[in-house]
Amino acid sequence: MSERLREKLNILADAAKYDVSCSSSGSDRKNTNKGVGNGHTSGICHTYTEDGRCVSLLKILLTNHCIFDCAYCVSRKSNDIERAAFTVDEVVELTMNFYRRNYIEGLFLSSGIFKNADFTMERLLRVVKKLRLEQNYNGYIHLKTIPGASDELIKEAGLYADRMSINLEMPTESGLKLLAPEKSHQDVIKPLAFVQNQIVQFKDEKKLIKSVPKFVPAGQSTQMVIGATPETDKDIMYTADRFYKNFSLKRVYYSGYIPISNDTRMPILGTQPPLLRENRLYQTDWLMRFYGFNVREILNDANPHLDIDIDPKLSWALRNLHHFPVDINTADYRMILRIPGIGVGSANKIVQARKFGKLHIYQLKNIGVSYNRAKHFIKCADTPFQMKDFQSTQIKAFILAESQSKYLKTDIQQLILF
Amino acid sequence: MIYVFDGSLEGLLTAIFEYFERKPKSIALKTGKLFQPDAFTETLHIVNDRKKADRVWQGLQKRLDGQWSRKFYCAYLSELPEIHNSLFHFACYIFSNEAGAEKNYGNPYVLVTSQIATKVEREKHRMEAFIRFQHTADGIFYCGIDPDFNVLPLIVKHFKDRYADQQWIIYDLKRHYGLFYNLLSVEEISIELSNQNLKQPSSNQLSEKEELYANLWKDYFKSTNIESRKNTKLHVKHVPKRYWKYLTEKQLE
Numbered sequence: 157m158s159e160r161l162r163e164k165l166n167i168l169a170d171a172a173k174y175d176v177s178c179s180s181s182g183s184d185r186k187n188t189n190k191g192v193g194n195g196h197t198s199g200i201c202h203t204y205t206e207d208g209r210c211v212s213l214l215k216i217l218l219t220n221h222c223i224f225d226c227a228y229c230v231s232r233k234s235n236d237i238e239r240a241a242f243t244v245d246e247v248v249e250l251t252m253n254f255y256r257r258n259y260i261e262g263l264f265l266s267s268g269i270f271k272n273a274d275f276t277m278e279r280l281l282r283v284v285k286k287l288r289l290e291q292n293y294n295g296y297i298h299l300k301t302i303p304g305a306s307d308e309l310i311k312e313a314g315l316y317a318d319r320m321s322i323n324l325e326m327p328t329e330s331g332l333k334l335l336a337p338e339k340s341h342q343d344v345i346k347p348l349a350f351v352q353n354q355i356v357q358f359k360d361e362k363k364l365i366k367s368v369p370k371f372v373p374a375g376q377s378t379q380m381v382i383g384a385t386p387e388t389d390k391d392i393m394y395t396a397d398r399f400y401k402n403f404s405l406k407r408v409y410y411s412g413y414i415p416i417s418n419d420t421r422m423p424i425l426g427t428q429p430p431l432l433r434e435n436r437l438y439q440t441d442w443l444m445r446f447y448g449f450n451v452r453e454i455l456n457d458a459n460p461h462l463d464i465d466i467d468p469k470l471s472w473a474l475r476n477l478h479h480f481p482v483d484i485n486t487a488d489y490r491m492i493l494r495i496p497g498i499g500v501g502s503a504n505k506i507v508q509a510r511k512f513g514k515l516h517i518y519q520l521k522n523i524g525v526s527y528n529r530a531k532h533f534i535k536c537a538d539t540p541f542q543m544k545d546f547q548s549t550q551i552k553a554f555i556l557a558e559s560q561s562k563y564l565k566t567d568i569q570q571l572i573l574f
Numbered sequence: 575m576i577y578v579f580d581g582s583l584e585g586l587l588t589a590i591f592e593y594f595e596r597k598p599k600s601i602a603l604k605t606g607k608l609f610q611p612d613a614f615t616e617t618l619h620i621v622n623d624r625k626k627a628d629r630v631w632q633g634l635q636k637r638l639d640g641q642w643s644r645k646f647y648c649a650y651l652s653e654l655p656e657i658h659n660s661l662f663h664f665a666c667y668i669f670s671n672e673a674g675a676e677k678n679y680g681n682p683y684v685l686v687t688s689q690i691a692t693k694v695e696r697e698k699h700r701m702e703a704f705i706r707f708q709h710t711a712d713g714i715f716y717c718g719i720d721p722d723f724n725v726l727p728l729i730v731k732h733f734k735d736r737y738a739d740q741q742w743i744i745y746d747l748k749r750h751y752g753l754f755y756n757l758l759s760v761e762e763i764s765i766e767l768s769n770q771n772l773k774q775p776s777s778n779q780l781s782e783k784e785e786l787y788a789n790l791w792k793d794y795f796k797s798t799n800i801e802s803r804k805n806t807k808l809h810v811k812h813v814p815k816r817y818w819k820y821l822t823e824k825q826l827e
């Protein structure tokens with residue numbers, strides 16, 4: 157009995173791991189009914205995998221049986237692998253027992269499509285209802301929306317889940333059609349829009365009537381697989397930008413494709429996953445969400461790909477030297493954010509601190525600016541007089557030379573955000 | 575002038591009260607343990623006084639916002655040998671200056687208080703993440719820890735709010751006291767068992783299913799890893815090796 161449970165867990169956790177979203181943040185669900193569990197607004201990582209990713213949720217598939225044959229997916233119908241399915245009770249028991257031992261923040265439940273969309277969604281719904289209503293469980297739940305499921309089922313699920321997500325999988329429609337002819341982005345857009353609509357409606361009603369229940373309080377997210385199909389970085393980020401805007405997504409995840417088959421339409425087995433590219437895409441995502449950049453400034457027809465050797469913010473600055481040097485003591489916040497070597501935290505401190513007097517180099521360093529990088533782009537109280545203007549290629553060479561040693565020491569796989 | 579006190583929060587606050595009664599010129603605060611009497615420096619042994627301590631604490635809370643009161647308390651819980659003296663001077667500085675003085679990071683006591691508080695908060699957060707309960711035969715969820723700082727008072731709320739319907743014990747092996755939640759309230763307890771046993775209960779003290787779930791969790795940890803993305807450096811950065819002893823997923827089967 158317990159041996160079979162272990163087998164199932166191995167199969168169904170292994171099949172679920174390619175979904176990289178791990179966040180347990182954004183929900184402030186309270187433990188009001190003296191049950192077990194609550195949301196932690198900023199999330200908690202209970203451990204990290206050996207590849208350095210946060211583990212905060214029990215991420216599993218209900219089953220890896222699937223009627224579809226998407227080429228990029230391990231669970232595709234034609235793949236000769238072991239199949240398994242949890243019962244509703246098994247998922248509930250696992251979640252409760254892991255949660256009670258403080259292993260996890262909650263459950264991330266997804267599934268292959270067995271029989272049809274509604275049948276699958278209905279099973280997922282049974283799990284979350286049982287957790288919330290019978291077990292008094294108030295921990296985090298991230299639930300996959302099954303494309304094609306009926307509005308009623310999706311709406312009911314939203315009353316119990318903290319976050320819902322559906323993956324775009326491929327960044328463009330043509331990429332998707334190439335690998336999963338039965339699918340289209342439209343299948344994703346429809347339920348994303350439906351859930352988004354409901355979120356807005358519930359929020360409006362809650363303003364008037366306090367007893368209106370929460371509906372997907374941590375919002376929606378999606379994921380794109382990177383490097384399976386030949387899209388440019390521009391294609392990828394334009395799609396991300398569109399989905400952030402149209403559906404108020406909380407996150408878009410980028411998942412470097414890990415070869416899982418000999419299908420000639422995709423990179424062959426043994427190809428290294430494009431981890432550095434993935435990192436650059438996340439950096440661009442941050443620039444769009446927290447640094448006030450428009451995606452078109454970073455990626456456009458003249459620059460359809462991100463530089464691999466330098467980060468996208470530095471790359472933008474080097475292409476736009478006419479905006480620099482920026483005077484730290486007078487420039488507005490938005491421009492200070494755009495200086496390479498200055499993050500959101502330091503930018504805030506700079507605008508606070510300069511009210512008490514002009515800032516000097518040593519103060520910038522104390523505040524946390526990485527000065528060796530920033531110095532090429534700024535002026536402050538004691539900036540040494542510079543004889544000549546450098547060209548962007550020279551600045552790039554300086555910065556690369558300075559960061560070279562550091563760069564070599566740190567694994568290139570490591571995620572460094574500015 | 576040296577004030578000698580017993581290391582308690584009440585003693586520290588009383589000492590601050592005494593300072594303003596007498597205003598000696600140069601002053602240091604030491605615990606009885608660290609104090610080495612010499613013939614040349616005057617000393618005062620602080621006698622704890624609840625009323626005086628309360629007045630100082632209320633005064634501090636009037637001057638500092640919630641965030642800074644918490645920093646003061648967190649820094650105290652660090653139990654670092656020099657922290658009492660720093661907190662003493664920090665408080666005297668706050669009382670002797672205009673409101674807002676705590677923002678002056680140029681003052682060494684302000685800086686130390688804030689820096690140490692950050693370290694303590696970090697360990698608090700790590701304990702909330704890394705504590706792993708074991709289900710005992712008595713039906714209690716148990717975990718023994720030995721944190722660098724005295725963080726139990728800081729994590730009570732998190733665990734009480736979250737695990738409201740199960741009995742649990744978190745035991746500090748270093749400081750020999752623990753928290754026991756009895757489904758109604760949390761009480762402070764001390765358990766007369768060997769440290770070895772408190773660290774890892776023997777298998778007959780654990781519930782029948784405990785081993786199964788620990789193994790399922792270890793399995794899960796292995797299955798969710800992606801071999802071709804292996805990045806040990808990043809892994810160790812997030813989960814420093816000194817915490818591995820707590821983690822079920824890091825124990826051999």
Ligand code: SF4
Pocket residue numbers: 222223224225226229230231232233267268269
């Ligand atoms: S429908 Fe989902 S589970 Fe099924 S093959 Fe496609 S991606 Fe995989």
